[in-house]
């Protein structure tokens with residue numbers, strides 16, 4: 001039996017993954033990652049790195065981040081405690097949804113993850129204090145390949161659910177996109 005329900009989003013290749021779970025009086029069992037099943041729906045490379053973050057304050061935004069080719073990466077983003085509004089932005093050159101964004105609530109309770117293909121920027125806003133995230137990446141961290149968009153980039157115009165309470169100094173400094181930005185050639 002499939003362990004994941006795979007839900008399409010309006011952005012081709014970007015998928016919401018709902019983990020099934022079996023419960024009994026002790027609690028529950030839920031498969032978190034399965035190479036065979038998730039390869040087939042877009043996590044088509046081995047996991048190269050797993051990262052964990054804790055974000056203390058409700059309303060904090062992290063992102064929007066991506067890695068440029070040849071270090072472009074697939075990410076599976078999950079929220080292990082708390083609630084977040086998770087966002088992916090299509091940066092693929094020539095995409096019919098170029099610069100469109102998709103946002104969804106991820107939480108420990110809904111057991112949903114966002115499977116983000118190469119060519120997308122990613123960010124999130126915490127909807128509660130003390131949000132813990134787990135990221136599975138297909139590519140190792142490559143600081144020289146890091147790219148970013150400002151969370152308030154006007155050409156993307158993300159409708160963040162809450163007032164932004166905190167951002168990193170680095171994320172505050174990202175410049176707006178220039179009018180000639182054509183996206184990422186994968």
Ligand SMILES: Cc1cn([C@H]2C[C@H](O)[C@@H](COP(=O)(O)OP(=O)(O)O[C@H]3O[C@@H](C)C(=O)[C@@H](O)[C@H]3O)O2)c(=O)[nH]c1=O
Nearest residue numbers: 051053062063064065066122123124135140141168170
């Ligand atoms: C992203 C990353 C950062 N670092 C280092 C760099 C820095 O010293 C410290 C904190 O990095 P940052 O401030 O960039 O962390 P953060 O702003 O949380 O970055 C994350 O944001 C979200 C939205 C994502 O999608 C993630 O992939 C990642 O880019 O950790 C690693 O060692 N490995 C990594 O994979």
